Amino acid sequence: MMQQSPDVLDNLDLGVPWTTGLFDCFQHPTNAIMTAYLPCVTFGQIAELLDEGEMNCALGSYIYLAMMPALCSHWLMGSKYRAKLRMKYHLVEAPFPDMVFHIYCPCCALAQEFRELNNRGLDPSLGWRQIVEQQMENPPPDQFMAR
Template identity: 85%
Template sequence: MDCALGSYIYLAMMPALCSHWLMGSKYRAKLRRKYNLVEAPFPDMVSHIFCPCCALAQEFRELKSRGLDPSLGWQRIHEQQIKIPPPSQSMTR
């Protein structure tokens, strides 16, 4: 592969590879609104830009603590309408 082709592939893939923070922060905000959670320890966007793995783990544990199966995806979880109170009203660590 020559340099021009490599550069083109890199530039074409960067928007897709670097957009995880945008989608992740929107999902996190939706989760907070649905369950009335505080935006902590950092704003949603900051959490997903600097530590996306930590943010996803927090969201996963929050859903599990409410008796929901995160592997079903947002739409199926929303359809379940299971409302089990969590141990506390903040994102778990």
């Protein structure tokens, strides 16, 4: 077995850890219950934020719901948006690929994604439009407009 030098390991960029674990569902109990009964709604909320309003919550929910009975193929959309979230925030894909999380534990994966967005200041339950309106009303203090 070939050993890698410390320089190679130091340059390996794995990403940053998630703010919560996969099974920390009850850190946000309202979402945990919603996701357990209506995972399609949680998916729609996540998709709306990650698509920056291009897909609304209702359409995302419908697509996810329609894919559930179709050979249980909802994991395709779930893993696609989990990867999109990971790329956006440079999150680590561990200990399994995104697809595995959405095949074997889709509700836990959706709840973790919801919490990640929420912990980063984007409450998926508000929707894209309301988040943008809030950001326009309350811009970060270190930003200003100049002529």
